[in-house]
Amino acid sequence: MHNLSPILQNHKVILRPLQQSDEELLWPIAQEKELWIYGLKDLSIKENLSQYIKSALADRADGNCAVWTIIDVTSGKIAGCTRLAEISWKDERGQIGWTWIGKEFQGSGLNKAMKYEILKYGFEVLGLNRIELKADERNIQSRKAILKLGATEEGTLRQHLKIHDGFIRNSVFYSILKSEWPEVKAKIKSGFD
Template sequence: MQVSTLENERVKLSLLDLSNYKELISIAQEEKLIKYSPSKIDTEADLRAYVQLALDGYYHKAIIPYIVYDKTYASYAGSTRYGLINWNHKTLHIGWTWIGHRFQGIGLNAQIKFLMLQYAFETLHFEKVEFRIDVRNIKSRKAIEKIGATLEGILRKDTLMKDGYRRNTCCYSILKEEWPKIKHTCFKKP
């Protein structure tokens, strides 16, 4: 599967792999970075295993993992991916997104989501993009709602967290026919 680099004036998304993941070690070790994720990335070994798992999914055409480069700060900022890709039904998830604390709240995540949504709908011609978020993660839920995603429902106790807690997961989505309006309203530059 050929992966396109997604890029605009603010951010560059390139394939995350074993040749570049070390750029993210210091970010992955930031306190409470992925508090609401069932993943563990805070040691180099954990991060490598996280990337290897994503690459296994990539080779099975179910995941496309990206490393995030913030052009404003000229620095790697984190990671994101397409996952649970269903090529037959033309649906996929955008998620597994984590960016360093200094890159949060400055519009970088919105730029990441714009590039990924644009590519999913306009190049890959997918019908639906989904987002899954821990019900407790209000900050991420508000960010996804701000970009026009619709809450479809809540999956109860569907994900086992590292500490044994079973989380409830909010399911959001954007449909292909909703994308043109969302693109020109929610992502409109001020």
């Protein structure tokens, strides 16, 4: 069984394993309504945030998810939450997602630094062969960020997921393969050193 509760860090970000007590620390960020425009759940509702954390911790306990609280090194502030989830050990793959970062940290390079650590952990520690990312087709900001990482766009699943407001979204899928990781790693690292 792998340790799915590591602390990952670099000079920009600390990813600390999520705990139920983080709910109070994450609550102020969850109040930023624009974070949930494309969200499957609206975590600005207290019960939803609580359930979200419980569910993430249960998935980690089941051995198919690593979930972190994001801390911005520069300010020392809690910045949000992210996961490497839907891990299939048999298929050697997982998916980075469920990421939400407060407005003040967006565009700061925090997301790239964080994705770098999660990809490195997934490929180099867990031995995954494929790491997926997906985004709502309408979420241009997320889609651009995923492509900037060096992920390959694979296609769109039409009417794939129903989000919190009832809209059934199209999901655009991306991936990075283990064979591509050395090149992607060098590219990302040069972007935030």
